Amino acid sequence: MSNSHNGYKRVSGDAVEYEVFARKARVDPLHLVGSVVAPDADLAMAYARATYDEERWCEMAIVRKEDVIRLWSPGES
């Protein structure tokens, strides 16, 4: 059985990293549970839901990692 992926390219150019946030209850803050790499937001949503569905989250959201504005990073505070 062949496994040819020749000719396929990721959908919108270069793949993008998305951070995945979730919370289990309304009173909890959203927290970072991981990340996925995908070429567009649709696929990133599908990947996030498939990868991080081991908990019963009441909310899940994704954001492009490059859109996160960092005030400082580890070692800079």
Added chain:
Amino acid sequence: MSVSDLVLSLADNKQMLGLRYAEWATRAPSLEADIAAAAMGLDDLGHSRVLYGCLEPLGADPREQERESDPSKIRNLAYFDEPWTEWSQFVAANAVLDTAFTVVIEACVNGSIEVLRHRLRKMLLEERYHFLHGRSWLRSGIEGAPLLQAWQEALEFFGPPGSELEGLSMGPDDMRARLEQQLETRAPDVTIHWEVWDPLRRRAAEGAMDEHTFGMLRGLEEKKYAPPAAARQAAG
């Protein structure tokens, strides 16, 4: 042809779709796509169990005894007869056939049969992510042949134009329009031979799933892995 017949065909197809998705859980183009294939496979196998569970409340259970020994009695589309060898087959099934099944589920959820209205609703939430996955990969461009086959078999699954089933909110013509709307494209021109179309299996092509897959469904493949003593005990 009854609603029970349609639900059984939907259940058999969901089971086969789940199985074929799962076969790609280590062969997709990326780790994320591997995980999505596994997750969607689990979803669809779960959906098939829910659908089989609807047959008894619906009344007449159309499952025949011959299903245990004859793969041609399983009501799956020809698209699932053989394992997929190309990623484009996965994508076409994910985008077109999975969405077509969801359209039929929508027709059940928005119809007048209580057991289907209640039990199938949750599937629509899970299917949203299958749709996003399939549509996104479809937009990346795939080969024409699997896409054409998927469209043809989706239209065959909906049934002959004008053949409405009581209790569902949509007939074949509405389902076709809904699928076109979802995928933002017109259905390709395909010739369907309705004169040889099997209303129970909802397909025009003859044939059945491969022997290995049928053995897996029947649990027969597992016996090959049992120690000889356990196999003799099971046989005796």
